[in-house]
Amino acid sequence: MSENKKVVKNNQVNLLKTTKMFPVSNGTRKFQKKVEDFTCEKCNSFVKGNGYTNHCPKCLWCKHVDINPGDRASECKGMMMPIGLEQKNGEFRIKHKCQKCGFERVNKIQKDDDKEEILKRSVSKN
Ligand SMILES: [Zn+2]
Ligand SMILES: [Zn+2]
Numbered sequence: 001m002s003e004n005k006k007v008v009k010n011n012q013v014n015l016l017k018t019t020k021m022f023p024v025s026n027g028t029r030k031f032q033k034k035v036e037d038f039t040c041e042k043c044n045s046f047v048k049g050n051g052y053t054n055h056c057p058k059c060l061w062c063k064h065v066d067i068n069p070g071d072r073a074s075e076c077k078g079m080m081m082p083i084g085l086e087q088k089n090g091e092f093r094i095k096h097k098c099q100k101c102g103f104e105r106v107n108k109i110q111k112d113d114d115k116e117e118i119l120k121r122s123v124s125k126n
Contacts, residue, residue: 038063041079050110055082055096057112060121064098066105076101085122094121 036049040056041063047056054069055062060082067073078100086093086106093106094113109118 053110053112055080055094055107055110055113057110058114058117060094060113060117062096062107064100064103074103076103078103080105082117082121085118092118094118 035051038047038049039045040047040059040061042056042061043059045056045058047053054066062080064076064078064080065072065074076098078098080096080098080103082094083097083104084095086095088106092109094109095104095106097104
């Protein structure tokens with residue numbers, strides 16, 4: 001016959017609803033900003049780094065140099081092919097796959113990226 005129990009139950013439901021809004025972060029991934037210019041090994045374009053650039057804006061290929069974005073900790077150094085596009089939180093990302101080890105990663109599209117080249121990737125997926 002306790003009315004109190006009912007109230008507690010409702011509060012728990014409300015709590016669940018609010019916590020659902022915040023995704024749990026593991027806190028281990030940290031983006032390290034590094035500005036560097038590079039020459040694309042795929043199409044030989046000179047790419048001016050802005051600290052976020054990790055792929056060539058012309059052909060969209062990148063190099064497997066990071067384990068976590070920006071850390072340059074990978075020993076692979078294989079070329080990563082743009083294999084597709086995916087949309088997350090209203091933003092498009094390019095999916096890259098390393099031709100050497102098969103490692104896959106999604107990268108944010110940069111404002112300088114060749115839009116036609118990006119479109120081609122989304123079409124070629126079928
Ligand atoms: Zn290129
Ligand atoms: Zn690789």
